[in-house]
Amino acid sequence: MSIPHIAILDDEPEIRQVLSSALQDAGFHTTTYARATEFEAALKRTTPDVCLVDLGLPDRDGLALVHRLALESGATIIIISGRAQVQDRVTGLELGADDYIIKPFDPAEVVARIRARLRKPGTQxxxxxxxxxxxxxxxxxxxxxxxxxxxxxxxxxxxxxxxxxxxxxxxxxxxxxxxxxxxxxxxxxxxxxxxxxxxxxxxxxxxxxxxxxxxxxxxxxxxxxxxxxxxxxx
The missing domain is CATH 1.10.10.10 (Winged helix-like DNA-binding domain superfamily/Winged helix DNA-binding domain)
Structure with a gap:
């Protein structure tokens, strides 16, 4: 079985590094992106198993991107955002996200949430x-x-x-x-x-x-x- 591929889209270098290190230590393959444009270009070549998406992006509306990913990519989508209001979480889920994690977060929780979302062996x-x-x-x-x-x-x-x-x-x-x-x-x-x-x-x-x-x-x-x-x- 292939190693699950996790794509990380966040404009903060520290967040990308923390998530990438934690996920690689947990046995996942990761790619990181600072801007939505480079992330969307990469999606034309390959589809990750999970997309971690920050909503506060410099070049694209994060919620609109989540909605398009939900309709087109087939990947599991987990929002990671500093927006902690209940309505923000509800809106993200309504637009097609599978989960919503609020910053600041524990990297171990992110790993656990991803493992819970990925299908079990034999159910690919x-x-x-x-x-x-x-x-x-x-x-x-x-x-x-x-x-x-x-x-x-x-x-x-x-x-x-x-x-x-x-x-x-x-x-x-x-x-x-x-x-x-x-x-x-x-x-x-x-x-x-x-x-x-x-x-x-x-x-x-x-x-x-x-x-x-x-x-x-x-x-x-x-x-x-x-x-x-x-x-x-x-």
Whole structure:
């Protein structure tokens, strides 16, 4: 199995050095970037497994960059920012980030969060089915798109794709918040719960679900969620 590649985008040299050293010591391969333009140019050549993105960039709006990465890259996206307001964290998650770490941070926590986000051995995309059909929809996880019955393609983020795959792997079975935490990684608490709410809401919107009476992703209040579709893999 290849060594996971972590891309670090931050305009502060000290932050880049601290993160790169901690991640390399933990066995990851890293590349660092001070500006969004050089980071975006590198993405045209290769896709990292994880992107660590600071929001306070000198040449690009950080949140807009996160949103584009979520739609186009397929990488796990973790925001690292000094913006500590709850609304900043919520906005980052709504735009497609997988996690949000507030500066100042403990490098060991960053390493732990990345390890939690990366898939376990044997569950890499190339070792799993990447295409599923359900209720007139097709999900292609190698490209992170949903395809409707009229062949229209709707992009989904890496974070949304992880949640959708979890549902499609266990249709018509209750999935609790604790099971989602175990399967998807993260830190228990309000931030994780909010992230799941945001991703499920976005998936429902993309699946043309009625938010007041969804047909596919049902909320079982106080227990979790059930996906009611008929799923065929392959």
């Amino acid at each position: 995309p190339e070792a799993r089915n990447t295409r599923a059909q359900f209720n007139g929809w097709t999900a292609e996880f190698d490209r992170y798109v949903l395809i409707d019955k009229d062949a229209r393609e709707i992009p989904i983020s890496h974070a949304e794709g992880e949640v959708l795959r979890l549902f499609l792997d266990s249709p018509k079975r209750l999935i609790s918040r604790n099971q989602m935490l175990d399967a998807l990684g993260g830190t228990a608490g309000e931030s994780f719960d909010r992230a799941m709410d945001v991703r499920i809401s976005r998936l429902r919107t993309k699946l043309n679900e009625d938010p007041r009476n969804p047909r596919l992703i049902k909320t079982i209040y106080g227990a979790g969620y059930i996906f009611l579709g008929n799923v065929t893999w392959g």
